[in-house]
Amino acid sequence: MSDLTLGAAHRSLRDEVTKELRRRILSGELAQGERLVEDRLAASLGVSRNPVRESIRVLATEGFVEVVPRLGATVARLSAEEGEELFDVRMAVEGLAARLAARKRTPQSAERLRHVLDQAKEAVENGRLEDVADLNTTFHLAVGEAAGNSYLSLMMTPMLQRAQWVFSQTAAARGPHSWTEHLSLYEAIAAGDEDEAEARAVAHVAAARRSFLAAARTTNHPNDMKTVR
């Protein structure tokens, strides 16, 4: 139906498919537990089953999809408990990222962080909330990049996308709050203060967890997040 418009520089079709499927999952367009039938997805994307299959496998290793060998793939289910558990991992990983980013700071990395912050500020002021969520993720990832540790970046990319997913599923948005905390983290990194950077990153994730818990408590039943079918 809605054919993909593939990017200028001949980015392979499969990458576009992966991106689009991930987007649909993160946005909730594909609901948790929903079955991913290769034929249907292929038709809806205007491609053959082959790129779809490859994408599904990638998304499965990233944790967005569950594959049972002969039975097919479904969008992963995310219990409230699993959502909360993710924050533990984030605190450890992002704490490290912030510390290393402060240690290895360069003019370029500071510039990059500031650039993302500026974009986010602009998006906040203009009330473009979808962009704010994306830019928050981008900022966290930029901190990971600034840490100058390739495996850390590789690991953080799907982790942060998952975090965004968790939030979108609970409808717990907290854009402006985030922004000031990001600024404060940026300052510690730019100042090269490792301990403070780590502490602020951990505190930031902890604050995000509290938002999540509050939202989860009001919008959902005790043990499961909404699992629209």
Next chain:
Amino acid sequence: MSDLTLGAAHRSLRDEVTKELRRRILSGELAQGERLVEDRLAASLGVSRNPVRESIRVLATEGFVEVVPRLGATVARLSAEEGEELFDVRMAVEGLAARLAARKRTPQSAERLRHVLDQAKEAVENGRLEDVADLNTTFHLAVGEAAGNSYLSLMMTPMLQRAQWVFSQTAAARGPHSWTEHLSLYEAIAAGDEDEAEARAVAHVAAARRSFLAAARTTNHPNDMKTVR
């Protein structure tokens, strides 16, 4: 050539291919930077290109393979610096895993850890070094499982395989040493002492890093690990 013997319970062929390719990379049978030509791999595994392609994509998201859109895939290169950086990530992640494992310990998880330790002890005593390396990885992963955090497990699996890769590439084996440290970590976890468990896990990874650095210094040139071509 060497057709895969696919497991009893009809585990899909593609899973076997992924496992086998990963094994070949970890063992060095496929050298760093070596080109992965789909046709050749397919022929050598006795399957068609399709499962091979899917496997390559999965291994790429795990960080063992690098894919450049129209040019093909190569085994990832691991500089000595990247190898060392991995230890930073491991300290953060495995420290958390040990802490959580101590917090959430159950008779079952303790039993599981002890079982792996017993196997490792037996392998050490019988001098089966390849098995020791695998069992060390298994133990670390078991700690991750004991933490009862699904995303943590998901993240740790490729991370630990990568760690094993790093060691095999530098020929830095330290089996027996590891074993006593593992035992000590197990005891802290079984005692439910969170702080001690985290500290011992971090110390264990730090010790591994020292082994790595020592081995890397003697076997390699300053900035690059051996990159056989």
Next chain:
DNA sequence: GGTTAGGAGACTGTATACAACACATGACAT
């Protein structure tokens, strides 16, 4: 001699085709 156009070979990207399997439905037997 160096540089550039052309073409052959190799390989990836994508589509199509077919085989194997799972599940549902319904008929038949007990």
Next chain:
DNA sequence: ATGTCATGTGTTGTATACAGTCTCCTAACC
């Protein structure tokens, strides 16, 4: 009425086919 078996449909797993692109080699040209 219930259990078991046969049949059909939908879906995944795998193989094959073809088109597009990159690289390298050759040859012609300046």
